[in-house]
Each structure stands twice: as C-alpha cells, then as structure tokens.
Amino acid sequence: MAENTTITQSKETKDLLILLAQTQKKCGFLSEETLANLARTLDMSLSDVYGVATFYSFLSTKPLGRHVIRVCKSLPCHYKDAAVIIESLEKTLGIKTGETTPDGRFSLELTNCIGACDKAPAILINDDVHGDLTVDRIPQILQAYK
Amino acid sequence: MPEKRIVLRNCGVIDPRDMSSYLAHDGFKGLEKALSLTPEQVIEEVKTSGLRGRGGAGFPAGMKWELTRKSPGDEKYLICNADEGEVGTFKDRYILQNDPFSLVEAIAIAGYAIGAKKGFIYLRAEYHYLRPMLANAIDQARAKGFLSHMDIEIRMGAGAYVCGEESALMESIEGKRGEVRYRPPFPPTKGLFGKPTVINNVETLMNIPAIMLNGARWFNQIGTERSKGTKVFSVAGDVPRPGVYEMVLGSKLRELVQDLAGATDIKAIQIGGATGRLIPESMLDTPLAFENLLGAGAITVFNSHRDIIDIVYRTMEFLAEESCGKCVPCRQGTEVMVETLERFMHGEGEERDVKVLQELSSTMMLTSLCGLGQAAPNPVIDSLQYFKDAYESRIKARGEVKV
Numbered sequence: 001m002a003e004n005t006t007i008t009q010s011k012e013t014k015d016l017l018i019l020l021a022q023t024q025k026k027c028g029f030l031s032e033e034t035l036a037n038l039a040r041t042l043d044m045s046l047s048d049v050y051g052v053a054t055f056y057s058f059l060s061t062k063p064l065g066r067h068v069i070r071v072c073k074s075l076p077c078h079y080k081d082a083a084v085i086i087e088s089l090e091k092t093l094g095i096k097t098g099e100t101t102p103d104g105r106f107s108l109e110l111t112n113c114i115g116a117c118d119k120a121p122a123i124l125i126n127d128d129v130h131g132d133l134t135v136d137r138i139p140q141i142l143q144a145y146k
Numbered sequence: 147m148p149e150k151r152i153v154l155r156n157c158g159v160i161d162p163r164d165m166s167s168y169l170a171h172d173g174f175k176g177l178e179k180a181l182s183l184t185p186e187q188v189i190e191e192v193k194t195s196g197l198r199g200r201g202g203a204g205f206p207a208g209m210k211w212e213l214t215r216k217s218p219g220d221e222k223y224l225i226c227n228a229d230e231g232e233v234g235t236f237k238d239r240y241i242l243q244n245d246p247f248s249l250v251e252a253i254a255i256a257g258y259a260i261g262a263k264k265g266f267i268y269l270r271a272e273y274h275y276l277r278p279m280l281a282n283a284i285d286q287a288r289a290k291g292f293l294s295h296m297d298i299e300i301r302m303g304a305g306a307y308v309c310g311e312e313s314a315l316m317e318s319i320e321g322k323r324g325e326v327r328y329r330p331p332f333p334p335t336k337g338l339f340g341k342p343t344v345i346n347n348v349e350t351l352m353n354i355p356a357i358m359l360n361g362a363r364w365f366n367q368i369g370t371e372r373s374k375g376t377k378v379f380s381v382a383g384d385v386p387r388p389g390v391y392e393m394v395l396g397s398k399l400r401e402l403v404q405d406l407a408g409a410t411d412i413k414a415i416q417i418g419g420a421t422g423r424l425i426p427e428s429m430l431d432t433p434l435a436f437e438n439l440l441g442a443g444a445i446t447v448f449n450s451h452r453d454i455i456d457i458v459y460r461t462m463e464f465l466a467e468e469s470c471g472k473c474v475p476c477r478q479g480t481e482v483m484v485e486t487l488e489r490f491m492h493g494e495g496e497e498r499d500v501k502v503l504q505e506l507s508s509t510m511m512l513t514s515l516c517g518l519g520q521a522a523p524n525p526v527i528d529s530l531q532y533f534k535d536a537y538e539s540r541i542k543a544r545g546e547v548k549v
C-alpha cells in the first residue's frame with residue numbers, strides 16, 4: 001500500500017505552504033520569480049502567495065546561506081547567557097545576526113523558543129538542535145557544516 | 147501528591163524506533179479494546195474519564211469528540227496539535243522522542259470514535275528532526291494493519307507560534323497564512339476544510355490508550371474534582387534539574403519546582419509560558435489543577451537576580467512578534483505594551499504608563515479575536531499585582547512619585 005505517504009506528500013499537491021517549503025528546500029529561498037511562477041501555476045494572486053511566504057519565519061524571500069543558524073532568544077535561553085553565544089557566533093562568523101557570510105556558508109538568525117529549554121542555551125542549525133552550548137564548543141560544532 | 151506516570155509510562159521503557167517493544171508493553175491493546183466497542187461507547191468512556199485538554203484551554207475531550215461525531219457529514223478530521231510553541235514548553239517533544247507509538251495508537255482510537263478517515267499531526271518546523279521517527283511509527287502501525295480505518299499524515303509548520311492556536315493551525319494545514327478565524331462556527335461543526343474536526347494536543351491524546359485499557363473509572367479516581375489524571379510539566383529556568391515531570395493533578399507547585407526540579411532561589415515563576423501567569427514565591431503552595439493554575443505545563447523559574455520588568459518586557463516582545471496581526475487590539479495592543487515597558491526598562495516609566503498598561507489590558511482581554519491577544523496582558527496584570535514594586539521603584543528613581 002501507499003507506503004511513504006507520511007514522508008513524501010503527493011507530488012501534485014496544490015497546498016501552497018507545502019509547495020513553498022519544498023521550493024525553499026530546493027532553491028534555498030523564495031525569489032520573486034519563484035513566487036510569480038507559483039502564483040501562475042496555482043491561479044492565485046501574487047500578493048496572496050507573497051502573503052503566505054512572508055508570514056512564516058522559516059520561509060525566506062531573501063537568499064540564505066547553505067546552513068541556517070537560529071539562536072534561541074526566549075527567556076530560559078536568554079537567562080542562560082544566550083547573548084554570549086550570539087556574540088561569539090557573530091565574532092566567529094564575522095557577521096551580524098540577520099546576515100549571511102560572504103562565502104554563502106552560514107546565515108545567522110535569532111528565533112523564539114525551540115523547545116529545548118531543558119538544554120538552554122540552545123540553537124538550531126538547519127534541523128539539528130545543539131543544546132547546553134558553551135562558547136568553547138562553537139568552532140567544533142560549526143566544522144560539521146561545510 | 148506524587149509523581150505518576152500515565153502519559154510518560156513508556157518513555158525510557160520502550161525503543162521508540164521498534165514497534166515490537168511497544169507491542170510487548172500493551173501496545174495497541176487500547177485500540178483493540180476500542181474496536182470491540184461502538185464509537186459511541188468509546189466516546190462515553192472518554193467522557194466518563196473526565197479527561198480535559200492539555201493544550202492550555204482544558205476543554206473536556208469527550209465532549210469535543212461527541213460534538214464532532216454528531217455533526218452531519220461523512221468527511222471528518224482529527225488533528226493532533228504538535229506545534230508546541232509556548233515559551234518554556236518541551237513536553238510534547240519529549241513524548242514524541244520517546245513514545246511516538248502511543249500517539250499513533252491514540253489517533254487511531256480517536257479517529258474511530260469520531261468517524262475520521264484522515265488524521266493530521268501538525269508538527270512545528272523547529273521539530274523537523276522528530277519527523278523521521280514519527281513517520282516510522284506511523285508506517286510500522288500501518289504495516290501491521292492498525293490503521294486500516296484511517297490514514298495519518300504529518301504536516302510541518304513553518305515557524306509561527308500562533309499556528310498552535312487551533313483555527314490558525316487549520317488555516318495553515320489548508321496552506322494559508324496562519325491567521326485565526328472568527329468563531330463560531332467551532333471546529334466540531336466546521337473545522338479543517340470546512341468539515342467537522344477534533345483538534346487535540348499531543349498530551350491529551352497520550353492519555354487515551356491507557357483510559358481504554360484501564361477504564362474510565364480508573365482514570366477518574368486520579369486527580370481532583372475537576373482535574374482528572376496527571377499533567378506533564380516542562381520545568382526550565384533557574385533550577386538545577388530542568389526537565390519533564392509528570393504529576394497527579396492537584397499536586398503543589400512547590401513539590402514540582404523545589405522537590406523535583408531542585409529550585410532553591412525563587413523570585414517568580416511563569417506558569418503556562420508567555421500567555422500564562424507570573425506569580426511570586428509566596429504562591430508555591432498553589433495546587434496545579436485547572437481550577438487553580440495550569441496552562442499547557444510550562445514552568446519557568448526566575449531567581450532573585452532576575453528583573454521582573456525585563457521578564458515582562460521580553461515576554462511582551464515575543465507576543466508582539468508572534469501576533470498574527472488580524473485583529474487590532476492584539477496587533478496594536480502588544481506593540482504599545484512593548485513600547486511602554488521599554489520606557490520602564492530605560493528608567494523613563496511614569497505613573498500614567500501604569501494606567502495605560504491597565505486600561506490596555508482590559509481592552510485586549512475583552513476584544514481580541516483569539517487566546518493570544520486575550521491572554522497577552524497576563525504577565526502585565528500579574529506583575530502589577532504581585533511585583534508592583536518593580537514599577538514603583540523605577541518611577542521613584544525617576545523622581546516622579548506623586549503619592
């Protein structure tokens with residue numbers, strides 16, 4: 001029987017959010033051209049498509065690095081010195097939060113609680129959680145993302 | 147009252163990747179029992195158990211199921227809310243990591259009871275790493291024939307706290323912006339794709355197999371008059387042992403944060419995350435129950451070094467960021483609150499700002515479209531009630547106290 005329906009959604013889905021997420025995964029971000037194409041295919045207005053694309057924080061209408069680092073800034077992490085982690089990441093990568101390294105390897109963003117508060121301070125790199133972070137561990141963690 | 151494991155009974159006991167270890171621990175026996183009853187009888191059991199929603203609002207689960215079952219139409223949906231976006235909550239993550247099978251079994255039971263042929267698990271984007279194991283559990287259950295009456299699909303969120311709110315969540319599954327809907331109609335009559343829908347939190351559903359297996363009366367004897375069963379708490383912040391704890395409902399907050407999590411220095415506790423309550427240490431003997439204090443079970447402890455205004459300011463900043471923007475009181479109200487609190491942060495707060503906060507609080511509570519805006523003033527109201535000094539000392543420092 002339909003074995004992998006839980007993993008792969010049907011190819012011809014008309015669900016805009018799924019399509020946006022798939023496109024972002026493939027292209028790294030959602031360009032104006034992509035959005036216009038999607039609008040045409042789905043017979044929707046560009047502004048509706050744009051409205052969805054900009055509503056969700058994991059979708060991006062500007063280019064992102066190959067790896068996206070999201071640092072949790074919510075209270076439990078904040079009080080476990082998330083600011084020190086942010087500062088250290090900015091220094092190591094040579095960029096500010098909201099920016100992408102010139103080589104396109106990393107984007108650095110802040111985010112709200114990622115549900116790892118028992119391991120605060122915590123960050124997400126792509127889909128991976130790194131918790132109980134210390135400044136010393138950062139270089140080694142980053143090395144795994146080429 | 148002690149720790150007790152109903153929801154977490156299999157966590158750390160079974161191998162979450164291997165169905166056979168779940169089957170060896172009464173796995174899918176609850177479904178077997180349910181299928182030997184009529185859907186109406188299953189719903190009756192859930193009603194008798196007294197199980198209430200664990201996602202924050204505490205609505206009786208059986209009643210929701212019954213309303214949906216009785217709604218006309220063949221096409222119905224079951225949604226498991228795994229969006230867990232409340233600041234300080236991670237219990238659903240822990241459950242999904244350790245016992246995805248019980249959730250699949252629970253969905254199968256719920257689907258049978260309400261007559262849904264399709265179930266969705268809405269998983270927050272931040273939990274993408276949990277997806278393979280959850281999908282594996284669904285696939286294994288399907289392969290064993292446990293899902294012959296319905297299918298389950300995982301839908302990913304895309305980063306929006308408000309999508310945990312049930313109507314915004316349904317908009318999101320429909321592929322739209324996660325904006326809340328006007329109600330009524332409520333989901334049991336008109337939910338996902340306009341069809342009758344039950345939406346339940348992960349933890350609510352996790353109770354179902356045990357209720358089926360041990361009977362409603364067993365469950366009904368645990369807890370307090372109006373709060374049956376246990377609650378799973380996520381404890382974080384200034385405690386030596388942060389983590390997930392399951393306690394009988396009605397247990398004292400003190401047992402949780404001091405005895406279990408080991409807190410020694412407590413100034414304030416936030417219960418229920420950003421939209422929850424902010425209370426002082428003197429209220430540690432409050433029972434954790436729907437009739438007192440509960441929410442979705444996020445417990446964040448703040449020690450004496452933490453600044454109350456900073457806590458409230460950052461909480462409000464979160465809510466302003468995550469407001470879906472559809473209704474004015476929430477969108478603008480949270481913004482104005484952030485600005486006002488910011489003035490206090492910079493030592494520029496005045497007596498009249500306190501008034502603004504108070505008036506704005508009641509407006510937002512009365513006129514916001516959903517729980518976000520209605521509950522957003524909670525940290526402000528509580529801090530003004532229990533930690534008034536934090537505001538007054540700053541006003542005084544500015545030399546403007548007129549009393």
Ligand SMILES: Cc1cc2nc3c(=O)[nH]c(=O)nc-3n(C[C@H](O)[C@H](O)[C@H](O)COP(=O)(O)O)c2cc1C
Pocket residue numbers: 198199200201202203204205227228229230231232307308309310311312313345346347348350351516517518
């Ligand atoms: C802003 C907001 C966020 C919410 N987030 C969640 C959430 O992440 N998970 C959840 O189960 N319920 C959440 N809820 C509650 C849901 O709207 C709904 O009441 C719940 O999923 C119903 O399930 P239950 O009856 O099993 O608790 C949220 C509500 C609001 C107002």
Ligand code: FES
Pocket residue numbers: 072073074075076077078112113114115116117120122233234235
């Ligand atoms: S506060 Fe950072 S993970 Fe929850």
